[in-house]
Amino acid sequence: xxxxxxxxxxxxxxxxxxxxxxxxxxxxxxxxxxxxxxxxxxxxxxxxxxxxxxxxxxxxxxxxxxxxxxxxxxxxxxxxxxxxxxxxxxxxxxxxxxxxxxxxxxxxxxxxxxxxxxxxxxxxxxxxxxxxxxxxxxxxxxxxxxxxxxxxxxxxxxxxxxxxxxxxxxxxxxxxxxxxxxxxxxxxxxxxxxxxxxxxxxxxxxxxxxxxxxxxxxxxxxxxxxxxxxxxxxxxxxxxxxxxxxxxxxxxxxxxxxxxxxxxxxxxxxxxxxxxxxxxxxxxxxxxxxxxxxxxxxxxx
Amino acid sequence: xxxxxxxxxxxxxxxxxxxxxxxxxxxxxxxxxxxxxxxxxxxxxxxxxxxxxxxxxxxxxxxxxxxxxxxxxxxxxxxxxxxxxxxxxxxxxxxxxxxxxxxxxxxxxxxxxxxxxxxxxxxxxxxxxxxxxxxxxxxxxxxxxxxxxxxxxxxxxxxxxxxxxxxxxxxxxxxxxxxxxxxxxxxxxxxxxxxxxxxxxxxxxxxxxxxxxxxxxxxxxxxxxxxxxxxxxxxxxxxxxxxxxxxxxxxxxxxxxxxxxxxxxxxxxxxxxxxxxxxxxxxxxxxxxxxxxxxxxxxxxxxxxxxxxxxxxxxxxxxxxxxxxxxxxxxxxxxxxxxxxxxx
Numbered sequence: 001x002x003x004x005x006x007x008x009x010x011x012x013x014x015x016x017x018x019x020x021x022x023x024x025x026x027x028x029x030x031x032x033x034x035x036x037x038x039x040x041x042x043x044x045x046x047x048x049x050x051x052x053x054x055x056x057x058x059x060x061x062x063x064x065x066x067x068x069x070x071x072x073x074x075x076x077x078x079x080x081x082x083x084x085x086x087x088x089x090x091x092x093x094x095x096x097x098x099x100x101x102x103x104x105x106x107x108x109x110x111x112x113x114x115x116x117x118x119x120x121x122x123x124x125x126x127x128x129x130x131x132x133x134x135x136x137x138x139x140x141x142x143x144x145x146x147x148x149x150x151x152x153x154x155x156x157x158x159x160x161x162x163x164x165x166x167x168x169x170x171x172x173x174x175x176x177x178x179x180x181x182x183x184x185x186x187x188x189x190x191x192x193x194x195x196x197x198x199x200x201x202x203x204x205x206x207x208x209x210x211x212x213x214x215x216x217x218x219x220x221x222x223x224x225x226x227x228x229x230x231x232x233x234x235x236x237x238x239x240x241x242x243x244x245x246x247x248x249x250x251x252x253x254x255x256x257x258x259x260x261x262x263x264x265x266x267x268x269x270x271x272x273x274x275x276x277x278x279x280x281x282x283x284x285x286x287x288x289x290x291x292x293x294x295x296x297x298x299x300x301x
Numbered sequence: 302x303x304x305x306x307x308x309x310x311x312x313x314x315x316x317x318x319x320x321x322x323x324x325x326x327x328x329x330x331x332x333x334x335x336x337x338x339x340x341x342x343x344x345x346x347x348x349x350x351x352x353x354x355x356x357x358x359x360x361x362x363x364x365x366x367x368x369x370x371x372x373x374x375x376x377x378x379x380x381x382x383x384x385x386x387x388x389x390x391x392x393x394x395x396x397x398x399x400x401x402x403x404x405x406x407x408x409x410x411x412x413x414x415x416x417x418x419x420x421x422x423x424x425x426x427x428x429x430x431x432x433x434x435x436x437x438x439x440x441x442x443x444x445x446x447x448x449x450x451x452x453x454x455x456x457x458x459x460x461x462x463x464x465x466x467x468x469x470x471x472x473x474x475x476x477x478x479x480x481x482x483x484x485x486x487x488x489x490x491x492x493x494x495x496x497x498x499x500x501x502x503x504x505x506x507x508x509x510x511x512x513x514x515x516x517x518x519x520x521x522x523x524x525x526x527x528x529x530x531x532x533x534x535x536x537x538x539x540x541x542x543x544x545x546x547x548x549x550x551x552x553x554x555x556x557x558x559x560x561x562x563x564x565x566x567x568x569x570x571x572x573x574x575x576x577x578x579x580x581x582x583x584x585x586x587x588x589x590x591x592x593x594x595x596x597x598x599x600x601x602x603x604x605x606x607x608x609x610x611x612x613x614x615x616x617x618x619x620x621x622x623x624x625x626x627x628x629x630x631x632x633x634x635x636x637x638x639x640x641x642x643x644x645x
Contacts (some may be wrong), residue, residue: 028391033425040422048410051451119406126372127423128395 034133041124041137043143045108049145053124059107059149063100067093067160070218084282086161090252091262093160094244095217097153097172098237101180102212104149106204108142110188113200118190131297135188139290142184143177150176168251172244178279179240182286186236189289192296215241222264233268236285242266246275321384321477323348323507324369329378331364338364340530341378346507346523348474351497354511354520355611361530362511363403366479368475369509370400381476396424399468399476403483405460407452413439413463416446417470424471438466442496458489462496469504476500478510482517494520515611524611526618533618538611545609545617548586551578552593553602560599567596575622582613 049056071089078088115121124134154172157164187204194200214228215237224232232238245263265272273281324346331339337359346352354362367373368615369382371391381385383397407416414435421431442462461481468476476541481497483488494517494530500506510521518524518538525535534541554560560579564570574579583589586606594601607613 029396029425037423040419044408044411044415044419047415053412115408119402119404119411120408122402123406123408123420124423126370126400127420128392128425129423219587244465 002237004283029128029130033128034130037127037129038133038137038140038292041134041158042141045111045138045141045145049148055107056149056152059100059103060152063153064156067156068097071160083254083261085254086249086252086258086262088194089160090162090248091245093157093162094172094220094248095212095241096160097150097176097216097244098179098215098217098241099212100153101146101150101176102183102208102237103272105142105146105180105183106143106187106208109138109184109191110197110200110204112138112191113194113197116195117197125297125300132294135290135294135297137180138188139185139293142187143181146180146184147177149171150180160184162248163251165251168247171247175244175247175279177238178282178286179237182236182282182289185286185289185293189293189296192293192300209273211235211237214238216245217241220262220264221266222261236282238266239273239282243275243278307506320348321381322346323350323383324352324509325381326369327379329365329368329380330376331361331368332376336385339368342527342530342532344525344532344535346509348507349505350522351501351520353524354509354527355513355515355524355615356511356527357513360527362513362527363479364530365527366509366511366619370398370477371395379615379621396471397474399471399473401461401468401476401478401481403480405464407460407463407467409453410451412449412451413444413455414580415488416452416463417448417467420467420470426471434470434472438469441469442466456489457494458485460491461485461489465496466502468570469500469506472504473506475507475509478508480511480513482512482514485607490514490517507638510540515615518611526615528619532644534614541611541614542609545613547582547584547613547617548589549580549582549607549609549613549616550586550589550593550604551575551580551607552604553578555600555602556576560597560601563597568592575616582617 024126058075067089071087075088077212078091082088082091098123112121115124125131127134151173154169154176157169190203194203214231214235216232217237221229221232221238221242242265246259249259249263265274266278267273322345324344326345327343328337328341329343330337330341342365350506354365356362363375367382368375369387371387371394374388382394385393385397387394408419411419414499417435417439426434428552435448436445439448442465444459444463444466444612447455447459452463455463465478465481468478478497482493485493497508497520501508512518521538523535523537524541525532526541534544536544540609552560557574557579561572561574564572564579564581570581570583572579590604590606593604612622
């Protein structure tokens with residue numbers, strides 16, 4: 001209470017100084033204000049990621065379990081069908097990278113539902129900016145932190161016998177970024193419609209594991225029964241995990257026959273899908289889902 | 302950056318000294334399905350006034366504020382805020398108003414300063430003005446020293462103050478406060494009113510607030526009493542109290558029903574039970590009390606006489622005290638909430 005007087009004195013002094021309040025002329029809505037809005041939404045994701053170290057650590061556990069426990073446990077069985085010079089852990093490593101991106105991206109989108117329940121979404125939605133800028137900021141924010149989470153996993157490449165080749169790391173980072181963007185866009189699209197946190201988590205949990213298992217993260221995509229073969233082609237994750245695995249294997253001292261046996265091209269009715277098209281599909285899906293999310297948010301309130 | 306948005310208002314202010322009111326509402330209604338939450342209200346708030354909407358929960362206060370803030374579309378009627386039409390010029394209205402909601406809309410994981418910077422960027426506050434303006438509003442609400450603490454560590458009162466500071470950050474022409482002190486302890490409520498008072502002395506701002514606390518409505522220049530979606534009275538607190546012109550007498554008796562009957566028979570007074578006591582109004586309470594004791598056969602346990610308060614004003618215009626109205630309004634609220642959820 002003793003401070004009350006001093007603050008009051010300070011306040012009186014400032015009163016004179018602030019007599020002319022700082023005039024703020026809020027500008028008209030323009031592309032520039034929208035970009036600024038998108039970038040602050042993006043920055044908020046980064047600040048929150050930075051602050052939540054515990055989440056970054058706990059998000060590592062599941063991918064590490066797959067890589068180290070499942071990878072090691074199954075290696076005796078799997079090694080029989082592996083060409084010499086490649087570990088089963090190396091084989092599943094790209095899938096595990098995708099998995100860590102998957103969890104973080106979905107979790108980041110879940111924060112929209114969380115924000116809605118705690119009211120902060122309202123602060124964003126009542127602002128005089130286009131809803132598109134908020135959704136775009138959110139998608140890129142989620143993509144950035146999911147990629148950062150992937151980078152932590154990427155730093156552990158040595159555990160899986162993957163070389164720290166700069167070119168390889170660059171390619172994998174780019175592919176993770178693409179995957180992270182599309183998955184966040186998917187999550188944001190869902191979060192635009194699902195207003196309850198419990199329901200959102202239940203639904204994503206129901207989707208995350210099938211997405212992962214159908215992506216070919218744990219097995220090569222050839223010689224599969226037709227039903228499974230069809231399902232893997234419908235999973236967007238497939239179109240990133242395939243190129244990621246190809247990148248890893250082609251940077252190992254393996255003969256081309258072994259690479260194409262372990263990382264066969266994704267085929268549509270026998271036609272091999274080029275890697276760039278495969279990645280392009282993922283990008284287009286991401287953009288389309290972001291578009292749906294923007295449309296949904298623009299309609300509310 | 303010569304925006305029409307803020308330029309429009311500036312132009313009106315210059316125009317031969319005749320200022321357009323900060324808020325102008327005509328025939329405004331809002332229906333949620335079958336339920337009419339707001340049934341045709343009209344009022345004007347001149348620039349610089351603190352205007353209060355007083356009524357029980359479910360009377361239509363929040364719905365009205367939502368329409369004025371462009372968060373809900375009126376079913377019919379028109380509303381202009383800060384010189385712009387709420388439906389046709391949504392963004393222009395939003396740029397010129399500050400909002401403090403009943404429920405918190407802060408990011409608990411960010412610091413106070415980060416919450417404000419976020420707001421500044423969304424509202425396009427010029428980057429050079431952000432830090433000085435932020436300091437100004439944070440000092441006004443006494444949170445400058447705590448600006449780098451995460452909001453999660455703030456008390457309820459601090460959060461509300463931070464929201465008020467944030468609502469002011471972009472220097473709005475009209476500040477909307479929806480139940481600014483609900484859920485706060487009496488001491489914090491008093492301090493919030495202190496900040497609002499200080500704010501009025503510093504900034505050229507119109508304040509529109511809703512409350513269901515009678516004592517708080519006294520802080521307003523003018524108040525509108527709203528009940529069942531209609532404005533039943535609108536004036537300064539003093540004028541409203543004077544209009545009642547009667548003292549309120551409450552008595553506790555051994556038999557309330559008998560007392561009510563006897564009051565009617567002996568004195569021609571209509572009394573009713575409110576808040577657990579037999580309540581009625583008479584023109585001069587002190588002089589009536591001796592006559593009361595002389596004329597009543599029902600034993601009286603205690604008696605209290607009070608000068609007209611806004612409670613009495615509310616009672617004389619709506620026929621019930623605000624607390625009674627809230628008890629019966631609760632049903633209606635639930636209905637409305639259900640109808641609202643159904644729409645989404």
